[in-house]
Amino acid sequence: MENEHLNNSTIFPLGQKVEANFIGDAYLQMVFTDPTPLNAPIGNVTFTPGARNNWHSHKIGQVLLVTGGEGWYQQEGKSAQLLKTGDVVNIPPNIKHWHGATKDSWFVQLAISPGETEWLEPVDDELYNKL
Amino acid sequence: MENEHLNNSTIFPLGQKVEANFIGDAYLQMVFTDPTPLNAPIGNVTFTPGARNNWHSHKIGQVLLVTGGEGWYQQEGKSAQLLKTGDVVNIPPNIKHWHGATKDSWFVQLAISPGETEWLEPVDDELYNKL
Numbered sequence: 704m705e706n707e708h709l710n711n712s713t714i715f716p717l718g719q720k721v722e723a724n725f726i727g728d729a730y731l732q733m734v735f736t737d738p739t740p741l742n743a744p745i746g747n748v749t750f751t752p753g754a755r756n757n758w759h760s761h762k763i764g765q766v767l768l769v770t771g772g773e774g775w776y777q778q779e780g781k782s783a784q785l786l787k788t789g790d791v792v793n794i795p796p797n798i799k800h801w802h803g804a805t806k807d808s809w810f811v812q813l814a815i816s817p818g819e820t821e822w823l824e825p826v827d828d829e830l831y832n833k834l
Numbered sequence: 835m836e837n838e839h840l841n842n843s844t845i846f847p848l849g850q851k852v853e854a855n856f857i858g859d860a861y862l863q864m865v866f867t868d869p870t871p872l873n874a875p876i877g878n879v880t881f882t883p884g885a886r887n888n889w890h891s892h893k894i895g896q897v898l899l900v901t902g903g904e905g906w907y908q909q910e911g912k913s914a915q916l917l918k919t920g921d922v923v924n925i926p927p928n929i930k931h932w933h934g935a936t937k938d939s940w941f942v943q944l945a946i947s948p949g950e951t952e953w954l955e956p957v958d959d960e961l962y963n964k965l
Contacts, residue, residue: 713920714845714901714902714919714920715899715920715922716920734899734922735897735899735922735924737924739895739924740874740892740894740895740896740897740924740927740948740949741872741873741874741897741946741948742872742873742874742948743871743872743873745897745899761871763871764870764871765871766866766871766872766876768846768865768866768876768944770845770901771845788845789844789845789846789847791846791865791866793866793868793870793871796871813899813944815872817871817872817873818871
């Protein structure tokens with residue numbers, strides 16, 4: 704069933720399985736990496752249900768464009784926000800946060816990332832399972 | 835039938851009808867306009883079948899991410915390229931070009947536009963109908 708949903712959501716290629724800094728199965732395909740005219744590369748990130756990235760922060764910030772499914776975005780010390788298809792998130796620089804799928808849904812986003820990322824600890828099951 | 839297709843393609847809001855520099859019905863919804871962290875705003879552009887923008891050029895360039903349907907991209911003096919869902923186009927600065935839907939398909943793209951646009955003459959039916 705999960706794969707059926709992924710097939711329905713695919714606009715950009717699924718890409719390769721992400722091997723580090725994530726819990727669960729997630730996939731990354733870079734869709735734009737040219738040095739001009741943007742100040743940022745663009746990646747297509749697909750999270751299977753329950754998958755999420757570790758806590759992390761971006762030195763310049765990041766913009767997420769949600770193209771499919773449902774997921775979570777949470778800044779440290781704040782409530783998690785439910786994200787749906789068509790949502791856009793402006794993640795400020797140097798804010799500890801994570802994002803990922805809900806338990807029951809795949810989640811697909813374009814991530815536009817102008818600077819470096821600092822990776823931190825995983826989002827543990829105790830926090831995630833309460834959402 | 836056209837509206838049915840539009841409904842199927844909508845990830846980001848359709849927005850308002852574009853009133854200048856286009857032939858046919860096209861719609862624009864800005865989805866990201868914050869001054870940071872990107873060097874460019876992002877617009878969701880939806881062309882109905884047969885709609886296209888006028889010839890134009892971008893002072894810094896533009897990136898198109900095709901999220902639905904089929905369309906054309908043509909640089910002056912070159913053959914038109916057929917674009918499909920998932921295609922990404924890096925439009926160089928100061929290159930005269932146009933983009934739009936095919937005759938038979940809606941066409942939806944995210945346009946990431948870091949600089950000003952210079953608008954020129956319409957793409958006439960003689961050129962478009964030969965595609």
